[in-house]
Amino acid sequence: MTDGAGDVGKVRGWVRAARRIVVLSGAGMSAESGVPTFRDAQTGLWAKFRPEDLATEDAFRADPKMVWDWYAMRRAMVAKVEPNAGHRAIAAFQQRHPGRLTVATQNVDGLHQHAGSPGVLALHGNIAEDTWLEAPRACCTDANLLPGTPPRCAVCGNLRRPAVVWFGETLPPEVLQAAQDAALASQLMLVVGTSGVVYPAAGLARATPGRVVVINPQASDLDAVADAVLRGGAAVLLPQLLEEHP
Numbered sequence: 419m420t421d422g423a424g425d426v427g428k429v430r431g432w433v434r435a436a437r438r439i440v441v442l443s444g445a446g447m448s449a450e451s452g453v454p455t456f457r458d459a460q461t462g463l464w465a466k467f468r469p470e471d472l473a474t475e476d477a478f479r480a481d482p483k484m485v486w487d488w489y490a491m492r493r494a495m496v497a498k499v500e501p502n503a504g505h506r507a508i509a510a511f512q513q514r515h516p517g518r519l520t521v522a523t524q525n526v527d528g529l530h531q532h533a534g535s536p537g538v539l540a541l542h543g544n545i546a547e548d549t550w551l552e553a554p555r556a557c558c559t560d561a562n563l564l565p566g567t568p569p570r571c572a573v574c575g576n577l578r579r580p581a582v583v584w585f586g587e588t589l590p591p592e593v594l595q596a597a598q599d600a601a602l603a604s605q606l607m608l609v610v611g612t613s614g615v616v617y618p619a620a621g622l623a624r625a626t627p628g629r630v631v632v633i634n635p636q637a638s639d640l641d642a643v644a645d646a647v648l649r650g651g652a653a654v655l656l657p658q659l660l661e662e663h664p
Protein backbone atom coordinates (compact mmCIF):
# COMPACT_ATOMS: atom_id res chain seq x y z
CA MET A 419 0.00 0.00 0.00
CA THR A 420 1.29 3.46 -0.80
CA ASP A 421 -0.14 6.91 -0.74
CA GLY A 422 -0.85 6.43 -4.39
CA ALA A 423 0.68 6.23 -7.82
CA GLY A 424 0.80 10.02 -7.89
CA ASP A 425 3.32 10.23 -5.09
CA VAL A 426 5.45 7.47 -6.59
CA GLY A 427 5.46 9.31 -9.91
CA LYS A 428 6.41 12.55 -8.20
CA VAL A 429 9.33 10.93 -6.37
CA ARG A 430 10.45 9.21 -9.58
CA GLY A 431 10.76 12.69 -11.05
CA TRP A 432 12.88 13.80 -8.09
CA VAL A 433 15.13 10.75 -8.59
CA ARG A 434 15.65 11.63 -12.24
CA ALA A 435 16.42 15.26 -11.42
CA ALA A 436 18.79 14.67 -8.49
CA ARG A 437 22.50 14.77 -9.27
CA ARG A 438 23.32 13.24 -5.87
CA ILE A 439 21.10 10.89 -3.87
CA VAL A 440 21.51 9.38 -0.43
CA VAL A 441 19.67 6.26 0.70
CA LEU A 442 19.55 5.91 4.47
CA SER A 443 18.33 2.45 5.44
CA GLY A 444 17.31 0.93 8.75
CA ALA A 445 16.05 -2.28 10.29
CA GLY A 446 12.78 -2.39 8.32
CA MET A 447 14.71 -2.92 5.11
CA SER A 448 16.50 -5.95 6.54
CA ALA A 449 13.30 -7.28 8.10
CA GLU A 450 11.86 -7.53 4.58
CA SER A 451 14.70 -9.93 3.79
CA GLY A 452 13.90 -11.99 6.87
CA VAL A 453 16.63 -10.72 9.20
CA PRO A 454 15.17 -11.09 12.69
CA THR A 455 15.15 -7.93 14.73
CA PHE A 456 17.41 -7.74 17.75
CA ARG A 457 14.52 -8.75 19.96
CA ASP A 458 13.02 -11.44 17.72
CA ALA A 459 16.41 -13.16 17.57
CA GLN A 460 16.32 -13.84 21.32
CA THR A 461 15.06 -17.40 21.21
CA GLY A 462 16.10 -20.70 22.76
CA LEU A 463 19.16 -20.42 24.98
CA TRP A 464 19.23 -16.68 24.56
CA ALA A 465 15.62 -15.94 25.50
CA LYS A 466 16.59 -15.01 29.04
CA PHE A 467 19.01 -12.29 27.92
CA ARG A 468 18.24 -8.81 26.73
CA PRO A 469 20.25 -7.64 23.68
CA GLU A 470 21.13 -4.46 25.59
CA ASP A 471 22.92 -6.64 28.14
CA LEU A 472 24.92 -8.57 25.53
CA ALA A 473 25.84 -5.96 22.94
CA THR A 474 28.09 -3.90 25.17
CA GLU A 475 31.80 -3.67 25.85
CA ASP A 476 31.16 -4.40 29.54
CA ALA A 477 29.34 -7.63 28.69
CA PHE A 478 32.12 -8.71 26.34
CA ARG A 479 34.83 -7.99 28.90
CA ALA A 480 32.86 -9.81 31.60
CA ASP A 481 32.22 -12.91 29.48
CA PRO A 482 33.90 -12.80 26.06
CA LYS A 483 32.91 -16.37 25.20
CA MET A 484 29.22 -15.82 25.87
CA VAL A 485 29.03 -12.65 23.81
CA TRP A 486 31.12 -14.21 21.04
CA ASP A 487 28.75 -17.21 20.97
CA TRP A 488 25.75 -14.88 20.80
CA TYR A 489 27.26 -13.14 17.77
CA ALA A 490 28.01 -16.51 16.21
CA MET A 491 24.27 -17.26 16.47
CA ARG A 492 23.33 -13.90 14.97
CA ARG A 493 25.94 -14.26 12.21
CA ALA A 494 24.48 -17.64 11.30
CA MET A 495 21.02 -16.06 11.04
CA VAL A 496 22.28 -13.26 8.83
CA ALA A 497 24.23 -15.66 6.62
CA LYS A 498 20.95 -17.34 5.64
CA VAL A 499 19.22 -14.25 4.26
CA GLU A 500 19.46 -12.65 0.85
CA PRO A 501 19.17 -9.06 -0.33
CA ASN A 502 15.65 -8.18 -1.41
CA ALA A 503 14.42 -6.39 -4.52
CA GLY A 504 14.97 -3.05 -2.77
CA HIS A 505 18.66 -3.72 -2.12
CA ARG A 506 19.04 -4.94 -5.69
CA ALA A 507 17.29 -1.92 -7.20
CA ILE A 508 19.68 0.40 -5.34
CA ALA A 509 22.75 -1.55 -6.46
CA ALA A 510 21.53 -1.65 -10.07
CA PHE A 511 20.98 2.13 -10.01
CA GLN A 512 24.54 2.59 -8.73
CA GLN A 513 25.91 0.44 -11.54
CA ARG A 514 24.06 2.53 -14.11
CA HIS A 515 24.97 5.85 -12.47
CA PRO A 516 28.41 5.55 -10.86
CA GLY A 517 28.99 8.07 -8.07
CA ARG A 518 25.42 9.36 -8.00
CA LEU A 519 23.92 7.40 -5.11
CA THR A 520 25.42 6.79 -1.67
CA VAL A 521 24.08 4.18 0.72
CA ALA A 522 24.33 4.87 4.44
CA THR A 523 22.88 2.10 6.56
CA GLN A 524 22.17 1.43 10.19
CA ASN A 525 22.06 -2.29 9.42
CA VAL A 526 25.01 -4.52 10.23
CA ASP A 527 23.99 -7.48 8.05
CA GLY A 528 25.91 -6.51 4.91
CA LEU A 529 22.88 -7.00 2.63
CA HIS A 530 23.56 -3.81 0.63
CA GLN A 531 27.14 -4.93 0.06
CA HIS A 532 25.95 -8.42 -0.83
CA ALA A 533 23.57 -6.92 -3.41
CA GLY A 534 26.55 -5.20 -5.04
CA SER A 535 26.37 -1.67 -3.66
CA PRO A 536 29.82 -0.06 -3.67
CA GLY A 537 31.13 2.13 -0.85
CA VAL A 538 28.36 1.40 1.66
CA LEU A 539 28.62 3.60 4.75
CA ALA A 540 27.94 1.07 7.52
CA LEU A 541 27.16 3.43 10.38
CA HIS A 542 26.85 0.62 12.93
CA GLY A 543 29.56 -1.63 11.50
CA ASN A 544 29.34 -5.05 9.87
CA ILE A 545 28.50 -8.18 11.82
CA ALA A 546 30.54 -10.36 9.47
CA GLU A 547 33.75 -8.54 10.40
CA ASP A 548 35.95 -8.53 13.50
CA THR A 549 38.29 -5.98 14.98
CA TRP A 550 40.66 -5.81 17.97
CA LEU A 551 39.21 -5.11 21.39
CA GLU A 552 42.23 -3.05 22.45
CA ALA A 553 44.14 -0.81 20.07
CA PRO A 554 46.33 -3.29 18.17
CA ARG A 555 49.98 -3.54 19.13
CA ALA A 556 52.78 -4.53 16.74
CA CYS A 557 52.25 -8.17 17.69
CA CYS A 558 48.52 -8.14 16.83
CA THR A 559 48.69 -9.54 13.32
CA ASP A 560 46.97 -12.31 11.38
CA ALA A 561 50.14 -14.39 11.75
CA ASN A 562 49.78 -14.30 15.53
CA LEU A 563 46.02 -14.88 15.57
CA LEU A 564 45.07 -17.79 17.78
CA PRO A 565 41.70 -19.39 16.95
CA GLY A 566 39.19 -19.58 19.77
CA THR A 567 35.97 -18.12 21.13
CA PRO A 568 36.96 -15.38 20.71
CA PRO A 569 40.20 -15.56 18.75
CA ARG A 570 43.12 -13.73 20.39
CA CYS A 571 46.64 -12.49 19.77
CA ALA A 572 48.99 -15.30 20.77
CA VAL A 573 51.58 -12.79 22.00
CA CYS A 574 49.67 -10.23 24.07
CA GLY A 575 46.23 -11.81 24.49
CA ASN A 576 44.33 -8.99 22.77
CA LEU A 577 40.88 -10.31 21.84
CA ARG A 578 39.02 -10.13 18.56
CA ARG A 579 35.51 -8.68 18.81
CA PRO A 580 32.68 -8.16 16.33
CA ALA A 581 33.15 -4.98 14.28
CA VAL A 582 29.79 -3.55 15.25
CA VAL A 583 28.88 -0.48 17.28
CA TRP A 584 27.78 -1.61 20.71
CA PHE A 585 25.40 0.15 23.06
CA GLY A 586 27.26 3.03 24.67
CA GLU A 587 29.79 3.31 21.84
CA THR A 588 30.08 6.16 19.38
CA LEU A 589 29.70 5.67 15.65
CA PRO A 590 32.93 5.38 13.64
CA PRO A 591 33.70 9.09 13.10
CA GLU A 592 35.00 8.76 9.55
CA VAL A 593 31.90 6.84 8.46
CA LEU A 594 29.56 9.33 10.12
CA GLN A 595 31.47 12.22 8.54
CA ALA A 596 31.18 10.63 5.11
CA ALA A 597 27.44 10.19 5.61
CA GLN A 598 27.06 13.81 6.68
CA ASP A 599 29.07 14.99 3.68
CA ALA A 600 26.90 12.89 1.37
CA ALA A 601 23.74 14.27 2.99
CA LEU A 602 24.94 17.86 2.57
CA ALA A 603 25.79 17.28 -1.08
CA SER A 604 22.53 15.57 -2.00
CA GLN A 605 19.39 16.87 -3.61
CA LEU A 606 17.39 13.85 -2.51
CA MET A 607 17.45 11.55 0.51
CA LEU A 608 15.42 8.36 0.65
CA VAL A 609 14.92 7.26 4.26
CA VAL A 610 13.98 3.58 4.13
CA GLY A 611 12.72 1.30 6.87
CA THR A 612 13.72 3.32 9.89
CA SER A 613 11.57 4.85 12.58
CA GLY A 614 13.85 7.85 12.59
CA VAL A 615 14.28 7.96 16.33
CA VAL A 616 17.59 6.12 16.25
CA TYR A 617 20.55 8.41 15.94
CA PRO A 618 21.84 9.42 13.41
CA ALA A 619 18.95 8.99 10.99
CA ALA A 620 17.07 12.05 12.16
CA GLY A 621 20.18 14.23 12.13
CA LEU A 622 21.15 13.20 8.62
CA ALA A 623 17.64 13.73 7.29
CA ARG A 624 17.54 17.18 8.83
CA ALA A 625 21.04 18.02 7.56
CA THR A 626 20.28 17.53 3.91
CA PRO A 627 19.39 20.65 1.95
CA GLY A 628 17.59 18.41 -0.52
CA ARG A 629 14.21 16.73 -0.47
CA VAL A 630 13.52 13.96 2.03
CA VAL A 631 11.32 11.00 1.16
CA VAL A 632 10.28 8.55 3.86
CA ILE A 633 9.61 4.99 2.70
CA ASN A 634 8.18 2.95 5.53
CA PRO A 635 5.12 0.76 6.12
CA GLN A 636 4.41 2.49 9.44
CA ALA A 637 4.36 6.09 10.54
CA SER A 638 7.83 7.38 11.42
CA ASP A 639 9.19 10.30 13.39
CA LEU A 640 10.58 11.71 10.18
CA ASP A 641 7.22 11.92 8.41
CA ALA A 642 6.78 15.47 9.68
CA VAL A 643 9.98 16.71 8.04
CA ALA A 644 9.55 14.67 4.83
CA ASP A 645 8.67 16.19 1.47
CA ALA A 646 6.87 12.95 0.62
CA VAL A 647 5.89 9.85 2.58
CA LEU A 648 5.42 6.53 0.79
CA ARG A 649 3.70 3.93 2.93
CA GLY A 650 5.05 0.60 1.87
CA GLY A 651 8.01 -1.73 1.82
CA ALA A 652 11.37 -1.15 0.24
CA ALA A 653 11.18 -4.31 -1.86
CA VAL A 654 8.10 -2.99 -3.67
CA LEU A 655 8.73 0.75 -3.73
CA LEU A 656 12.45 1.07 -4.46
CA PRO A 657 12.25 -0.80 -7.78
CA GLN A 658 9.36 1.48 -8.76
CA LEU A 659 11.37 4.57 -7.86
CA LEU A 660 14.81 3.58 -9.17
CA GLU A 661 14.29 1.35 -12.17
CA GLU A 662 14.13 2.95 -15.55
CA HIS A 663 11.07 2.14 -17.58
CA PRO A 664 11.26 2.78 -21.32
Ligand SMILES: [Zn+2]
Nearest residue numbers: 557558571574
Ligand atom coordinates in the same frame (compact mmCIF):
# COMPACT_ATOMS: atom_id res chain seq x y z
ZN1 LIG B 1 49.12 -8.59 20.28
